Amino acid sequence: MEKTGTRKQFRHPSARFVAPLALLLLLLPAGHRSAAGEGDTGGRGPGYRITEVAIAVPDVTLRGTDGRPVPLRVLLDGGRPLMLQFVFTTCPTICPLLTGIAARVREDLGKDKAMILAISITIDPEHDTPSVLREYAANFDTDPDWLFLTGRLEDIVAVQRAFGSYLGNKMNHPPYTFLRRSPRDPWVRIDGIVHADLLEAEIRKMIGTR
Amino acid sequence: MTVRSRGPAAGREQRSLAATALLAALLAALAGAFSPVLADAPDASPEGTPGMRMYREGILPSGKKMRGETMGGAVLSGAMAACANCHRRSGMGSFEGGTAVRPITSAALYRPSELYGPARLDRFPPQAGTMQWPAYTDQTLARAIRDGVDPSDRRFDSAMPRYALADADLALLIAYLKSLSTTGAPGITEEVIRFATVVDARVPPERRNAMLGVLQVYVRIRNQGSGAARKARREALKDRDAPWPEARMWKAYRTWELDVWELSGPPDTWEPQLEAYYRRRPVFALLGGISAGGWGPVHRFCERHEVPSLFPSVDAPVVSGPGYYTVYFSRGTELEADALAAHLSAEPDDVRRRPVVQMYRDAEVGKAAATAFRKALERSGEPEPRDVRLPATGDLPTRILEDAWGGERPVNSVLWLAESDLRRIGERTRSTPLSGRIYLSSTLAGTAAAAAFGARNGEVYVAHPFALPKGKGEQDRIRLWLDSRKIPAGDERLQSNAFFAAAIAVEALGELLDFFSRDYFLEKVEHMVETTVTPSAYPRLSLGPGQRFASKGSYILRYEPESGGFLPVGGWIVPESR
DSSP states (O other), X not given: OEEOOOTGGGOOOOSTTHHHHHHHHTTHHHHHHHHHOSGGGTTSSSOOEEEEEEOOOOOOEEEOTTSOEEEHHXXXXXXXXXXXXXXXXXXXXXXXXXXXXXXXXXHHHGGGGGGSEEEEEESOTTTSXXXXXXXXXXXXXXXXXXXXEBOOHHHHHHHHHHTTOOOSOXXXXXXXXXXXXXXXXXXXXXESOOOHHHHHHHHHHHHTXX | OOEEESSOOOOHHHHHHHHHHHHHHHHHHHHHHOOXXXXXXXXXXXXOOHHHHHHHHOBOTTSXXXXXXXXXXXXXXXXXXXXXXXXXXXXXOEEETXXXXXXXXXXXXXXXXXXXXXGGGGGSOGGGGGGOBOOOOHHHHHHHHHHOBOTTSOBOOTXXXXXXXXXXXXXXXXHHHHHTTOSOOTTBOSSEEEEEEEEETTSOHHHHHHHHXXXXXXXXXXXXXXXXXXXXXXXXXXXXXXXTTHHHHHHTOOEEEEEEEEEOSOGGGHHHHHHHHXXXXXXXXXXXXXXXXXXXXXXXXXHHHTOOEEOOBOSBOOOSSOOSSEEBSOOTHHHHXXXXXXXXXXXXXXXXXXXXXXXXXXXXXXXXXXXXXXXHHHHTTOOOOEEEEEOSSSOOOTTHHHHHHOSSSXXXXXXXXXXXXXXXXXXXXXXXXXOEEEEEEHHHHTTGXXXXXXXOTTSEEEEEOSSOOOOTTOOOHHHHHHHHTTOOOOOHHHHHHHHHHHHHHHHHHHHHTTOOOHHHHHHHHHHHTTTOOOOOSSSOOOOOTTOOBSOOOBEEEEEETTTTEEEESSSOBOOOOO
16 A cells, blocks of 8 residues: 655756756656556557555535535445546646546447446636536536536645645646445556547446446 | 566666666657748737647647547547647757656758767667657658658657647648748847836835846846856857757856846836837846736736736736736635635634624725625625725725724625735724724735724734745745845745746756747746745745646634734635636
């Protein structure tokens, strides 16, 4: 078991010329994936990395796109398999891709998509109020099995920390997708912008429909 | 620990070499992305060209949404599929979450992508090769956009979408790409970078000087000391082609000049005045600025000429309609109005069901605040407020209090008034005691005016979209900076606002090196506001692509007459803004 120990690697420096170098260190997993070769992924982009992670979900109450309170632990422990991502609506690059891939995976899962609960949590909650998130979600084919959550900044930061996704700056957040079969199973973290087909395969493995 | 990895792990040495190569390649890509031709950029027409709409908004000439499918299988459309989403308005690209987005200006595309100097090539591992390619042609660029393949037949990584565009649409888009960041920005010469700050002549001298004093000292210090050293270094390197990045850093040095654009007369005469200033001496950007009322004409001027404007001190900024080039601290009194409405809806029924009376001066800021509050109450389903509109200037009517509070039931009064008005009303409340709560605007009146009301606990509240008031003995970091530079104390918020605007401009310019693109400048500002160490009057500031209001919340403070202090009620409130 690994406690999400990647934070050190992603520390955010302030020095001007150190910053790009450190940002490039973020590419290391990418370099690693490149080294994995394309054969492993059936030609669908670079390889990717899956890690089991221990996550202690904080007892916070977030809000849905209707503004209603959503106690996070209750939601996550509802029993269904989960797919969870962190995004924000004005994100220039990776969030639309992560969200787009999540949308594609759900589409490809067909009727099986109702077996999993998809959750996208904003990491920019003061901008992404419930109505802003609602508009963002409308860009994708969403339904009650895909929740977009916001909340108080402190709570959102606590959740990101628990998932090892907090780097102190929303513009520099790692592209992770988290999966969990049930409350009794460990969380699994997928690093990088993995191809929708591969993510779908991982999910099918998890829910046992392959 | 369980790690299932899809391939052999890369060695540490190989990794660090790869990182170095990627860094070099990225810097080289940026270096090639900008061709500084010092000429006035043509002003864009307001609706833009069809190519620009495709690039910025993801809208096809037919009006349909552009669609792209990424290598990762994500299907994006409309604004999310727009090129500018990742490559940004400047075309200079971005870097986020480990994904490097390449510059796509014509200078970057239509010449070979090289690391800096062929001699270095053999030092980098093959991974770096994906950062290199021969120069694009229109044909290979079309193929790249449609099929996701670069000129050397390599596929792009998982982030770049492929767009199935018709020939005509593709030609329009490529023509637009060729126009990105091709001309140097106005306000830049080989020696000087020029800024201006806009001052509304109606602003009282002490407030105007508080803002101006800080900016002018900041610029003077910038040009002396380390600035002088940089300038000397730059002169020494002028004719030498020293290796990147040092040379570019030194060569980027410019002496700062700050013009003061004073606007006189009513705001509807401001735009021609701004145009005249700009024609006489164009500027790269506006810093700070101060208004006694609205900011519409300045905002529109900046949109028209694509002039970035950083953090003016305005109480009623432009919150709707086009707004890309002005970056505000917050929505000002409109934010207070929304926060107040949210606060009232969360109060117990005996408080929230009371009638609401709002008083305001019949001038820009007062009207904007009252309109916003009325809308916010309506949105949250609260009772409609009764308006007490006071003349724009001059004495308050004598019967104002009786008119507002004369009824038998307690009311919630929201006073969109300045401190001097509040003090006069406060005196009169001694003969006409209020019944209910009074809400004040910290933006318009500060917090001290709360003491003007001979109130009991729980009766006077202040909407306060700033950091909590300082306790006794607490000193502002800004204050220390000002004192050490012998800048007289003035309005603290104005001084710290001006300081913040200048400091962020310095930081953002430092990132630009000598790629003096205004759009790129704004993109850097968007990125750094969240992480800057520069203090401000706000508890937290943060922007993102396209975000133009850095602080999004407000406290509602309850005045405690016995201690003279304030207590935040319900924490930091971030209201919905629409």
